[in-house]
Amino acid sequence: MEGVSFSLDDLPLRDDLRGLAPYGAPQARVPVALNVNENTHPIPDDVARDIVESVARAVLEVNRYPDREFTPLRDALAGYLGHGLTRDNIWAANGSNEVIQQLLQAFGGPGRSVLGFPPTYSMHSIIAAGTGSRWIEGVRDAGFAISPETAVAEIRRHAPDIVFFCGPNNPTGTPLELETIAAAYDATDGIVFVDEAYAEFMPTGQPTALTLLEGRPRLVVSRTMSKAFAFAGARVGYLAAHPAVADAMRLVRLPYHLSSLTQAAAVAALQHADEMLAMVDDIKEQRDRIMRVLTELGYEPWPTWSNFVLFGGVDDPGDVFRRLLEKGVIVRDLGIPGHLRVSAGTEAETTTFLDALRDIRLSS
Template identity: 75%
Template structure:
């Protein structure tokens, strides 16, 4: 049987491993930060109706410019944005990959601040872009001084800022974003995949876009819109950026079915986002319960909680899995991560963890 090592693979890809989280069929899956709430039935009916109409036209290529979707996304984001400011793809990962295809590549570098979303380094590798791992401050925060010091030291062509950060949930201030932009001469991307789960009134990096043509703000419909299976991500930026991304996108990259489903969902924005308050409540409940059990949860502005004080993360992960509860071991010593699910899912997790006994590990630094 032919092995991967037998193929003429690119040298810089040898030894790499693909991104992946366990895909197991369990009663309570809280490992990949999905929105575990189902789409409201009236909304689902409208989406199915839109898909049925789109199917009748799939003998033709879809709208290459996905015009209606860009208009709807601009309307959702506000901040004076128009369709010319919007780009979309099959999940925010594809959008970020297109950014690296346009602005990264051999001889160019991408700065991120670890621990952060693991796909950043994988996307960098796949596009031949050098990955530079910067350090964070205590408790996984990122101050303007620390971020700027790394930008000044490494002079990257791109900087990816995760806000709030995945996998730690740590909020990121607009001051840090603005400071990074001023210190950099390249592209600065703020990944706001979990922005809707922050406290009400939390400012978005979208407010920083005017006058900053190298600033890009990435979003997704996977989380707050419960649309992970539909694969719709997008970004807002200066119109010149969207022109650059047209140079690297594949023809007709958003199918007619994807566009129809996303447009139908955005027509029901209020209903789709009605579950966000409940998810915030379950996240805060996780923080309280984990604290009660002796663990050390970190501040989170997302739909998940990273918690320390876990003596043996692998053993705890396996013990919970044995009870049908799947969370995430992300490789940070003494830590595990759990998604805020429905009330019933959160209860099942807390009760199972309590049966394992109170935390005995050292608290997170």
């Protein structure tokens, strides 16, 4: 309305949300976007055809509500994960962020607290705030690690209702030891949540938190199809846990929260898991290449088990970010002093980034 001055501050917003900022990853359109840890590889043509055909069949029935229990998808996800899991152990939602939101709606909320270990995935604290859960910042060890002793000490210090881990950690790529998860579980009567969005990029054969689920009904492990499956735009996240956890999620989910089209696309993609995961090997190769060249250029990349590299030794991160952007490459300035983060892209994208950074380095 013209002539009326009105802003967010004038609305009767919840007091605990005042002053907060929304998730703010830049969405600049540039030739090489390596800032939000997407899988930049295109979906193979034959896989894309099967997904389109599956979605087309689902479109013929969109006049009806979708399968509220998304049973074929849960079966497919359980089969993909293995470890003796069945559909009863699986829950899915519109991206792992919605999985986290539902988890906090069920087990967090006003009067309850969530312990996290920054620097970590920024949406953890944002979703905690959105659900009225109190976010507590724990400390990490040197090198962004979390030892079992540190985790237990922080749990005893804060007595949280929920403990959040991210492994491999975003934005650092740091591995998370299984001993840390197990020790944290034994130290609390609450929920222990492990965000494994980047699990497929771990070293081949490396055990994940899924191996700890047996006998630990309060342990929850989340995954996503956004990264390894190049499915970021489809918004499919999921968790594995004791069946009672899925029952808790049913209490807070919106009715028919996963559309028929989403379910159809995800099931079709999972039928091509081997082909989709072949991209992961190439991404890991480009990630390791980035590590080598950054070291040669005098930067300090952190060890990573993810599809991105956090690197230090950047005198002016803001300036380097802007100069890369001018060259058509966007990375991520996370506000960590002296650091930037870059996603591993295709070979061509990685070459463009490394050449641009080399030019900037030599001209400094």
